[in-house]
Amino acid sequence: MRNFIKFTAFLLSVLFAIIFIFIESFEAQINKKADFKLKTNTKYLVLGHSHPECAFNDSFITHLKNISESAESYYYTYFKAKKVIEQNPSIETVFIEFTNNQINESMNDWIWEEAYIDYGYPKYAPFMNSTDKKVLIKNNLSGFLNSSSLSFKNNFSQILNQNYSYSNSIGGYLSLKTNKTDSLLGSVKSNAFKEKAIPISEINLNYLSKLLRFCQEQGKNAILIRSPQHKKHSGYSNESIYQQIRNSRYSSIEYLDFSKFPLKNSEFGDLEHLNFKGAKIFSIWFDHLLNNGLLKQKDKPVYINKEIKARMRNNI
Numbered sequence: 001m002r003n004f005i006k007f008t009a010f011l012l013s014v015l016f017a018i019i020f021i022f023i024e025s026f027e028a029q030i031n032k033k034a035d036f037k038l039k040t041n042t043k044y045l046v047l048g049h050s051h052p053e054c055a056f057n058d059s060f061i062t063h064l065k066n067i068s069e070s071a072e073s074y075y076y077t078y079f080k081a082k083k084v085i086e087q088n089p090s091i092e093t094v095f096i097e098f099t100n101n102q103i104n105e106s107m108n109d110w111i112w113e114e115a116y117i118d119y120g121y122p123k124y125a126p127f128m129n130s131t132d133k134k135v136l137i138k139n140n141l142s143g144f145l146n147s148s149s150l151s152f153k154n155n156f157s158q159i160l161n162q163n164y165s166y167s168n169s170i171g172g173y174l175s176l177k178t179n180k181t182d183s184l185l186g187s188v189k190s191n192a193f194k195e196k197a198i199p200i201s202e203i204n205l206n207y208l209s210k211l212l213r214f215c216q217e218q219g220k221n222a223i224l225i226r227s228p229q230h231k232k233h234s235g236y237s238n239e240s241i242y243q244q245i246r247n248s249r250y251s252s253i254e255y256l257d258f259s260k261f262p263l264k265n266s267e268f269g270d271l272e273h274l275n276f277k278g279a280k281i282f283s284i285w286f287d288h289l290l291n292n293g294l295l296k297q298k299d300k301p302v303y304i305n306k307e308i309k310a311r312m313r314n315n316i
Contacts, residue, residue, distance in 0.1 A: 048097025069171030105199035176269035
């Protein structure tokens, strides 16, 4: 019986070793051949979750590509951004969304909770190292094993079909047709914006820091941005700690705050996202700023606030 157990354990170890070798070889091949190339005239890149995804309509912004994606944490953004930046030397400036909810501990779920790991890991596993994978293993082993199975199937299919193109599956502008703002405002409580002591996600912020360092190493101009949000959005409830983190950890990184960009209720999809009307207005305005030398301004926040005030006087 003891010999049988030893033999079974040996067979299992051999099986796992073979599977591991296949996984590693598949991922190495995909990493080598993966195609993240964008249009050759892309100078500006926008990264983040649903806020910039719905705000930056890149069809109205010259030389800009928006590859933001809903519910994407910095953990997955990091791997995507590395490949895009490496394969598109024309990129000069990388705009990275940094808004209130991205510091919250709830971002951890966006990294290793079942639905997120099942979506993100199979897509970006070939570009992760062992340290990155340990983040998932440590925090959700069963989820990691399940997503590893999905990743293996996905990798095998890619290699079998010789499909290494990622350019059309890494996010992009999302046109919202909805307008729930007025109905949502009716349910907003008077105490919705009181400051709250919310735990932060150190892992999410760690991958933001890694992304910023990578941009600097590649000679890219990395700028943190905050997309427009409705003034009644409850996400502002952690504003004090948000600003504290920004000033203490990212004080050396330029920061452009568009959160107060003036829009009508009808131009929001809800209290934190622009609909297609608001995105068009904001994107045309942002294109105007870029074409008029925004990135050459010595004090960009002052310049932006001046332009916002001018818009409020002329249009709102």
